[in-house]
Amino acid sequence: MTIKNVSIEYDAINSKNIFTNGDTINGRIIVEVSKQTEIKSLIFIAQGAARVCWSEHYGQYQHYVYWSKEKYYDVKHHILRKADGTEVLGKGRHVFPFSFDIPDRKLPSSFKSCIGKVVHKLKAELKQSGKFTEKAKVHFTFVSKADMDIPGLMEPQYACKDKTLQVFGSGTVAMDVRTKRMGYEQGEALQVTAEIENQSSRSVKPKFILYEKKSYFAQGRRKVCTHEILKEKIEAVASGGNETVTKVITIPRELPPSILNCSIIKLEYRLKIYLDIKCAKNPEIKLPIVVLPSFEDPDMKKPPASASFGFEAFENPNQPTWSITPQQQAAPQHMDPPPPYGAHAMYPSSTYPDKYESAM
Secondary structure: EEEEEEEHHHHEOOOOOOOOOEEEEEEEEEEEEOOOOOEEEEEEEEEEEEEEEEEEEEOOOOEEEEEEEEEEEEEEEEEEEOOOOOOEEEOOEEEEEEEOOOOOOOOOOOEEEEOEEEEEOOOOOOOOOOOEEEEEEEEEEOOOOOOOOOOOOOOOEEEEEEEEEOOOEEEEEEEEEEEOOOEOOOOOOEEEEEEEEEEEEEOOOEEEEEEEEEEEEEEEEEEEEEEEEEEEEEEEOOOEEEEEEEEEEEEOOOOOEEEEOOOOOEEEEEEEEEEEEOOOOOOOOEEEEEEEEOOOOOOHOOOOOOOOEEEEOOOOOOEEEEEEEOOOOOOOOOOOOOOOOOOOOOOOOOOOOOOOEEEO
C-alpha cells in the first residue's frame, strides 16, 4: 500500500471543545505515503444530520422497524482534483489545512441515544484510480445558540390542581404552582412556589421532580422515553393546614440543552409537582422547562467567523487538536437500507437509562 495513513483533525476554540452557529472550524487533513503516489482527488466534507431507528413487536411473528433521517448541511470542497489522476504526492507526510464555517442558522445540537442521534462531523476522502477510497472522519460537538423566540420562554408560569378524597379519606386538597419563567440556563437556579390548601382528612407530602422527555418520530409513529433527573420533597402538610412553600432547584450544569428545532428528535424537560397522598391517586402538575446553553466559560470567546468558506495555510502548535483514526479501506459505495443502531458514539450522551413508551 502506498497510502500509509489518512487522518483529519481540528483545533479546539475553547476549553469545552464545543462549537456553535457561525463558528469557524480550522483543521487539517494529513496524508502519509510510502512512495511517490498519483492522486485522483482529495475531498473535505462537513456534514450535519439526524437519524432515528427503533423496532416494535406485535404478537409472536410481526416485527416492524421504524426509521427516519434529516440532513442539515453537506458541504464538499476539493482540495486536490485531477481528472487524469496526475496529481502526484511525494514520499512522506503531507498536511492540507482547511477552514469551515458552520452555517449561522437554526441547527439542532449534537445528541445521542440508543434510538436516535444528531451528528456533526468532518470527513476526508482520498481517491485513486482503480483503488478503494481512503476515508477518515471526526465528530465535533455542536451546541446550538439559545432560541429566544420560543413563545413564553421568559414569562411566568402558573397552574393549579385540586382533588376530592373519597374512598380512604374525605375533603379536598388544592395546590397552586408558580415559576418565574420557562427558560433557564445550565447551572441556573429554578425557583418554584407552591401554595397548598389541605382541607382533607389526610396529610399530604409535596414532591418535586425534574425529568427529561425524549421523543422520536418516524413513519407516523412516535416513541417517548422519560427519566427522572432529580427529585426533591418538603415536610408534609397536615390535615386542615394551609402552607406556601418555595423550593429552589438547580439545573445541573452538565444537562444537555433542550432540542426543539429537529422534526424527528425532541429533547424536552418537565417539572412535575405532586402531592403524595397514601391510598389515593396523587394530584400533579407538569410545567415545561426549557434548558438553555450556557456560554459563560471565559474560554468560550470565539474568533470572528470568516466571510466565506476557504482554505488557508496556518499553524498553531499551542491549540489542542481533535482527531480520530482513519476508516478502513472502503469498498465502492452503494446505497444500503438503514441498519439498526444502538451503540453509535456521539455527543452529548445521556447518562440516564431510558424508560420507553410508544404512542401514535
